[in-house]
Amino acid sequence: METDEDMRRDLAAIDEVIERGRFKPDWESLQQHRTPRWFEEAKFGIFIHWGVYSVPAFGSEWYSRNMHVQGSPEFEHHVKTYGPQKDFGYKDFIPMFKAERFDPDAWADLFVDAGARYVVPVAEHHDGFQMYASRLSHWNAAEMGPKRDVLGELTEAFHRRGLVDGASSHRVEHWFFMGHGKDFDSDIHEPLKRGDFYWPAMPEPDHWDQHSKPEPTHEYLDDWLLRCCEIVDRYRPKVLYFDWWILHEAVQPYLRRFVAYYYDRADEWGEEVTVCYKQDSMMFGTAVPDVERGQLAEAKPYHWQTDTAIALNSWGYTENNRYRPAGEILQDMVDIISKNGNLLLNVGPKPDGTIGDEDRAVLTAIGGWLKANGEAIYGSKPWKRFGEGPTQIVEGQFTDGTKKGFTSRDVRYTVNGGNLYAIVMRPSDDGVYRFTRLRKGDAAHNADFHGFISRIDLLGGPTDGEGDGKGKGLEWTRDEHALEVHAPAVPGSGDSPITFRIVIG
Numbered sequence: 091m092e093t094d095e096d097m098r099r100d101l102a103a104i105d106e107v108i109e110r111g112r113f114k115p116d117w118e119s120l121q122q123h124r125t126p127r128w129f130e131e132a133k134f135g136i137f138i139h140w141g142v143y144s145v146p147a148f149g150s151e152w153y154s155r156n157m158h159v160q161g162s163p164e165f166e167h168h169v170k171t172y173g174p175q176k177d178f179g180y181k182d183f184i185p186m187f188k189a190e191r192f193d194p195d196a197w198a199d200l201f202v203d204a205g206a207r208y209v210v211p212v213a214e215h216h217d218g219f220q221m222y223a224s225r226l227s228h229w230n231a232a233e234m235g236p237k238r239d240v241l242g243e244l245t246e247a248f249h250r251r252g253l254v255d256g257a258s259s260h261r262v263e264h265w266f267f268m269g270h271g272k273d274f275d276s277d278i279h280e281p282l283k284r285g286d287f288y289w290p291a292m293p294e295p296d297h298w299d300q301h302s303k304p305e306p307t308h309e310y311l312d313d314w315l316l317r318c319c320e321i322v323d324r325y326r327p328k329v330l331y332f333d334w335w336i337l338h339e340a341v342q343p344y345l346r347r348f349v350a351y352y353y354d355r356a357d358e359w360g361e362e363v364t365v366c367y368k369q370d371s372m373m374f375g376t377a378v379p380d381v382e383r384g385q386l387a388e389a390k391p392y393h394w395q396t397d398t399a400i401a402l403n404s405w406g407y408t409e410n411n412r413y414r415p416a417g418e419i420l421q422d423m424v425d426i427i428s429k430n431g432n433l434l435l436n437v438g439p440k441p442d443g444t445i446g447d448e449d450r451a452v453l454t455a456i457g458g459w460l461k462a463n464g465e466a467i468y469g470s471k472p473w474k475r476f477g478e479g480p481t482q483i484v485e486g487q488f489t490d491g492t493k494k495g496f497t498s499r500d501v502r503y504t505v506n507g508g509n510l511y512a513i514v515m516r517p518s519d520d521g522v523y524r525f526t527r528l529r530k531g532d533a534a535h536n537a538d539f540h541g542f543i544s545r546i547d548l549l550g551g552p553t554d555g556e557g558d559g560k561g562k563g564l565e566w567t568r569d570e571h572a573l574e575v576h577a578p579a580v581p582g583s584g585d586s587p588i589t590f591r592i593v594i595g
Contacts (some may be wrong), residue, residue: 097316121375128254137210138436146167150403158175158271189235197445204460207254208328210256211244213258216260217267224320242324254328255328258330262341269292284310314341322351332368345372364377391430397435400419401413405436416459420459424467428473476503501515502515509593512590512592521579528592530569545593546592
């Protein structure tokens with residue numbers, strides 16, 4: 091653990107970087123930032139929640155908090171399974187977190203096969219256990235549990251396969267995350283000091299009160315800042331994701347200071363980086379806004395991101411996870427990308443380091459779809475109309491496992507090169523597809539599209555000529571009501587979206 095003198099020295103070094111850089115810790119300066127082109131073109135990334143909470147595999151990744159909330163299912167499960175919290179605390183799961191089958195290259199191969207272009211492992215979750223080598227605390231994966239620099243090994247594996255590496259920090263919520271352990275006889279008790287695993291275990295506030303008390307102290311926030319900068323300096327992630335509580339008023343000056351440091355360091359390295367944030371934790375235009383388990387209702391002129399999980403009930407692995415079908419996730423992906431967004435899809439590996447069959451099946455299905463349809467996704471841009479159809483998306487809607495009911499009349503549009511892509515959310519029963527946005531236009535009809543269509547192909551279908559004029563295109567007609575296309579079934583498509591390449595000119 092760092093001494094007070096070490097901390098003062100390292101904080102001064104952070105300020106020196108900011109002083110000589112072009113980004114300063116104020117919103118006006120940070121608005122010089124531009125979303126990286128690689129991020130805008132990547133479209134699809136993988137989020138990874140893996141840590142000590144994967145060992146009890148019960149409830150969710152909030153186990154470390156909930157096991158201390160008297161009367162909760164996690165509290166009762168913990169006492170029944172492991173004994174009283176005073177005798178077996180959360181820290182006692184660490185030796186059980188062995189990761190004996192962890193193979194970062196195998197993970198990277200899976201993510202490449204899934205069609206992902208960037209990966210964001212959780213570097214530190216609310217429980218306070220760092221998944222990387224750290225000089226700031228001994229409670230990290232390189233010294234305890236797996237005794238491996240998990241983030242470092244993953245970063246190297248991603249680089250070998252051309253994946254862009256990122257990281258996320260959920261550390262700020264640790265301020266209150268273990269606080270309920272002081273409500274009864276547990277192994278969380280005073281005195282706690284900086285560097286202790288459970289420190290500071292403060293009373294839990296209203297999570298959405300930006301002015302809640304007691305507010306994080308300067309000592310805690312100095313430590314938070316150093317941890318974030320340590321991740322940046324050790325691993326140089328190209329995207330840094332934060333959970334919601336950075337919106338607290340006490341955190342805000344430290345957040346601006348960190349982002350200035352991160353962007354200035356990226357300038358030094360000649361790299362394009364960005365930060366992803368929720369709600370209004372950052373000033374608009376300084377980073378990428380993110381919607382958790384939801385999406386936006388309309389296309390936006392700015393780039394944004396959805397983060398969601400394959401499992402409905404947890405971000406981390408639990409033995410009772412409920413999983414979303416691949417087709418439903420692909421429908422959300424298409425909707426998000428048509429509106430100028432990215433999808434960051436989470437997996438929760440098991441404590442031994444393997445990725446479960448359910449997660450693998452979904453990732454494999456997504457990868458297969460992207461191999462056939464990727465030209466409508468990667469590097470694409472929104473069309474002037476994001477789509478059409480009866481199904482309405484509620485802004486910021488939380489996915490609770492209830493399907494949105496996308497139909498074969500729900501269409502999303504993208505453009506890439508000389509082609510317009512019409513992505514139908516699910517195949518029709520009769521093989522007939524109508525696109526009212528692409529109806530024939532004239533002086534009397536102010537249609538959305540007046541262009542000349544030279545050819546239409548079904549990606550992955552038997553008439554797909556790869557857009558090069560070879561092979562036979564689909565049969566289609568166009569009048570003042572709609573563009574109507576007749577298409578054969580795509581083998582194995584199920585409920586997944588199907589894509590029409592509309593060659594223009």
